[in-house]
Amino acid sequence: MKWREIVEPAIVFVLLALLWEKAVAIFGIKRYLLPPLSEVLATLWQGRAMILREAWITSGEIVLGYFWAILAGLLLGLGIFAWPTMRRTLYPLIVLFQGLPKVALAPLLVIWFGYGLTSKVLMAFLFAFFPVVVATLGGLAGTPDHLLEHFRAIRASPMTTFVRLRIPAALPSILDGCKTAMPLAVIGAIVGEFVASEHGLGHLILEANANAKTDLLFAALIAISILAGVLYVLVELAAKRVWWRAL
Amino acid sequence: MAGPVAGQPAIRLREVSKTFAGAQRVQALGAVTFDVAQGEFTSVLGPSGCGKSTLLRIIAGLISPDGGASVEVMGHPQSAPSDDVGVVFQTHNLLPWLTVEKNIRLAAEVRRLPAAEIERRVASILPVLRLDGFRRAYPHQLSGGMRQRAALGQILVLLPQVLLLDEPFGALDALTRDQLNVELLRLWQELRKTVLLVTHSIPEAVFLSDRVLVMSDRPGRVIEDVPIELPRPRDPQATKERPEFARYVIHLQKLMGVA
Numbered sequence: 001m002k003w004r005e006i007v008e009p010a011i012v013f014v015l016l017a018l019l020w021e022k023a024v025a026i027f028g029i030k031r032y033l034l035p036p037l038s039e040v041l042a043t044l045w046q047g048r049a050m051i052l053r054e055a056w057i058t059s060g061e062i063v064l065g066y067f068w069a070i071l072a073g074l075l076l077g078l079g080i081f082a083w084p085t086m087r088r089t090l091y092p093l094i095v096l097f098q099g100l101p102k103v104a105l106a107p108l109l110v111i112w113f114g115y116g117l118t119s120k121v122l123m124a125f126l127f128a129f130f131p132v133v134v135a136t137l138g139g140l141a142g143t144p145d146h147l148l149e150h151f152r153a154i155r156a157s158p159m160t161t162f163v164r165l166r167i168p169a170a171l172p173s174i175l176d177g178c179k180t181a182m183p184l185a186v187i188g189a190i191v192g193e194f195v196a197s198e199h200g201l202g203h204l205i206l207e208a209n210a211n212a213k214t215d216l217l218f219a220a221l222i223a224i225s226i227l228a229g230v231l232y233v234l235v236e237l238a239a240k241r242v243w244w245r246a247l
Numbered sequence: 248m249a250g251p252v253a254g255q256p257a258i259r260l261r262e263v264s265k266t267f268a269g270a271q272r273v274q275a276l277g278a279v280t281f282d283v284a285q286g287e288f289t290s291v292l293g294p295s296g297c298g299k300s301t302l303l304r305i306i307a308g309l310i311s312p313d314g315g316a317s318v319e320v321m322g323h324p325q326s327a328p329s330d331d332v333g334v335v336f337q338t339h340n341l342l343p344w345l346t347v348e349k350n351i352r353l354a355a356e357v358r359r360l361p362a363a364e365i366e367r368r369v370a371s372i373l374p375v376l377r378l379d380g381f382r383r384a385y386p387h388q389l390s391g392g393m394r395q396r397a398a399l400g401q402i403l404v405l406l407p408q409v410l411l412l413d414e415p416f417g418a419l420d421a422l423t424r425d426q427l428n429v430e431l432l433r434l435w436q437e438l439r440k441t442v443l444l445v446t447h448s449i450p451e452a453v454f455l456s457d458r459v460l461v462m463s464d465r466p467g468r469v470i471e472d473v474p475i476e477l478p479r480p481r482d483p484q485a486t487k488e489r490p491e492f493a494r495y496v497i498h499l500q501k502l503m504g505v506a
Binding site: 146147149150151152153154155156160164165168242244 | 307309327328329330333334336338340342343344353354357358387401405
């Protein structure tokens, strides 16, 4: 059964790649609009050292932003759940803030934090943290009533109930939030690089565009999707450790 | 922990009623008064919605009755959960992320019992519940019947004197349910606990109990107290073939208005 999971998507993948390659030739599409895949792959291979360097910088921004998003999301979720005051005051603000198009904040972040790493990390963070807050809140509030009653029956303290029941019961939901947050962190970092940067895959795309190197632009896009895929799979693997789902 | 007071009933209820306030006030339980002797197996029989579960929750100290009521368990007023009473509900309370053994240990760990004592109790409970081979299994790997036995283990680890069972096998198929009822009787005889079982199955109540309390529709009241004088130990076949068994069943059916 396992081989089908690898072979079937691989076949579709190869077919689409062939379609791309042939369509460019058959329809005579101009190379600055859509270069053939073979050319894109050649560019990717020739520029691999440079692309890897840029990808490394972008990964750093993503991973740092993601890390802080998870940490802040968890703490905010816990805090909002545990303290009614925080729920009344901070939560509406966060929701309101969430409504802002975060792309619009990028120029401000550049003014405040400059062209370097910090502004990109903050963009990744801003894109990624909200789903973690919501998932943490939902998970904590969703503890089944009959289990809460059981903990009351065995006279567990609120702290014990929190640590031994609410948190493990919330973990599947929290990890769903973390999974949602990963691609958002990627988007955040790239958007940050788009607005102002000297490095990274987002910057590479802008540069390729400015120089009409469409093949390099596609190479950068492929690099980004590979990077996003790898990061997502890593999160998914970590999340597999929490296997309990329905209670 | 205070010990049992000699000569006292295990459960003593006087004028226990419960009204739920809300958008509209609902009286779930009328004035319920009865005693359950220590070591007795008593069933509470009643139509659904008659407040049986509310009654068990009150005895367990999980919710408080209306003013004027008196609830005593093992001679002590029961106003909050205590280690004297253990409740098992129809929905089991096993934590899916813990193995059977860890689920059974949980209550004892929460009560901060010494490790050696927890070890000793778990080691004695697993064979009684026939869960020896499944201590490292997770709840989702067990059959419905095994899950309910493990749920019983979660409660037995605190060595409660009084077991309150709220249709514990209600969600299981008929065959498994009969088997578990036989095991429940064996367990009751081995452990010498007081059992109060809530059920809506008349044959089940007759087969298991020393006494059946019949409750009315909401607000629930005890309308009859029927002693079941069938010899023990009870055999699942032989007992049900006795003419008195059928007579009890028919009598209770009439009381409940189903015959």
